[in-house]
Amino acid sequence: MKQQSLKTPLVLVNLKCYTESIGNGAHRIARAAREIMDESGVTIALAPLYTDIHPINHHYDIPVFAQHVDPVDPGAHTGRMPLAAIKSAGAIGSLVNHSEYRLNVADIEKNVSALKGAGLLSCVCSNNVATTAALAALNPNYVAIEPPELIGGKISVSEANPDIITDSVDVVRKISPAVKVLTGAGIHSGKCVKTAVDLGTDGVLLASSVVKAEDPAAVLRDLVSLL
Numbered sequence: 001m002k003q004q005s006l007k008t009p010l011v012l013v014n015l016k017c018y019t020e021s022i023g024n025g026a027h028r029i030a031r032a033a034r035e036i037m038d039e040s041g042v043t044i045a046l047a048p049l050y051t052d053i054h055p056i057n058h059h060y061d062i063p064v065f066a067q068h069v070d071p072v073d074p075g076a077h078t079g080r081m082p083l084a085a086i087k088s089a090g091a092i093g094s095l096v097n098h099s100e101y102r103l104n105v106a107d108i109e110k111n112v113s114a115l116k117g118a119g120l121l122s123c124v125c126s127n128n129v130a131t132t133a134a135l136a137a138l139n140p141n142y143v144a145i146e147p148p149e150l151i152g153g154k155i156s157v158s159e160a161n162p163d164i165i166t167d168s169v170d171v172v173r174k175i176s177p178a179v180k181v182l183t184g185a186g187i188h189s190g191k192c193v194k195t196a197v198d199l200g201t202d203g204v205l206l207a208s209s210v211v212k213a214e215d216p217a218a219v220l221r222d223l224v225s226l227l
């Protein structure tokens with residue numbers, strides 16, 4: 001099946017389970033993402049709650065990732081989310097192995113292959129350079145390096161730990177050059193994004209600075225301003 005693709009640099013916003021991401025909140029962020037995408041030409045993708053995959057993709061024509069997919073085939077499971085369901089809702093891909101939803105390596109591999117087989121994108125999250133190397137060997141579309149101690153904070157990975165970005169880019173280039181690298185944790189300004197891209201990444205994965213903003217469009221406008 002033909003694989004989906006997204007233009008680089010990519011700004012991928014994970015809406016997580018924040019109050020601001022539920023119901024109308026998700027639409028508010030989606031409207032802002034649509035506005036800034038049209039204004040700037042930079043690709044902004046969203047990873048909303050499952051219930052918002054279809055509405056956001058349908059109403060705003062925004063590339064949508066699931067925050068997780070369960071490594072199960074359709075069948076007698078209860079409370080799980082099979083890949084076929086996120087695909088039919090309109091997801092272009094899924095996050096896999098976020099720090100807030102760790103998986104074992106066998107399940108990460110199963111998800112990456114299943115997403116590829118379905119023509120969807122995989123964005124596998126990693127916490128350090130050694131994990132990044134192991135995950136790049138699985139050939140996902142993206143590896144997103146996010147130091148857990150900086151997630152949700154005010155100091156970004158670009159400011160606090162540029163070496164982890166450079167080392168991750170180097171290791172991925174050596175192991176699987178086709179794999180794209182994102183970075184995230186604490187990303188909150190155009191300068192953070194520019195530093196990440198200048199250090200060799202293909203974009204950023206972020207959450208709180210946009211989701212919890214009073215004016216998500218203003219924050220997104222700043223985030224893409226130096227690209």
Ligand SMILES: O=C(CO)COP(=O)(O)O
Pocket residue numbers: 014098146150151152153184185186187205206207208209
């Ligand atoms: O975990 C993240 C994105 O998946 C990063 O979150 P913050 O942007 O809130 O640090």
